[in-house]
Amino acid sequence: MTVASYRHRIAEGAVKDFPAIKRDYDGYRLMLDARALAGGCLYGERVDGGSASCAADRYLDRYDDSVLRRLSALMLGIYEPYCKLPADERRILALRYWQKMEVADVAVELMFSERSVYRHISHALNRLYRPVLEVQPLLEDWRMGALK
Template sequence: MASYRHRIAEGAVKDFPAIKRDYDGYRLMLDARALAGGCMYGERVDGGGASCAGDKYLDRYDDPIMRRLSALMLGIYEPFCALSPEERRVLALRYWRKLEVPDVAAELMFSNSTVYRHISRALGKLYRPVLDVQPLLEDWRMGALK
């Protein structure tokens, strides 16, 4: 049976593709909204002042939801990238391609026990970083970041 720590990290790893999809979709929406402004670069947006359409376009990612989605995505992905290549491959096959442990073992030419060991070690390493973004992850799961 998996420990509490492993279940926390496992949930975040399983949710990561959907989080990335939401992040990319929200970013595209912000890009489309910025491009739909229809202003030329040198044209004033506010009728004066120093703010022009180009500045508005560059500041589009200063959206609070975008910042939170970005923090959540990077809070999971950066620690994932710090894992060993074998641990990353095992997690990706197991949770993102949804393969069973024997299938992962066959794909990587590992024994089942080696796959379990890599999963356990990787989830143990991911627990602390995932715990740091847990409030954002819970908000995302509840739909507050979408």
């Protein structure tokens, strides 16, 4: 295996996993919302006898959860570099990996040649490799189920 293909596989795996990571993040955040509401966290009531800290402040503190922080770091570690890619590369990656389209179908959809699609994918994955490498430990934790 060449170095380029190794890099591509690392970045490609993260891009493929991103929709599931985002789904887990949203689900965990929703669970925290439900837990806070079930615990009687209402915005109008004071929790400390009328001093400066109201329930709304406590409600926001629930996002200080370590799993949510790690899921957020993982999600943003993949999505922010993805957003910095040129528009063509973003569209191609989204169609190829998130819409699960074949390269030939992506080429037809965007009116590119297949060779051009492969070239854009290669450039995008090269650009995403280093940022994905920074969140690789979190990605492995997520894949092993520690962040779900």
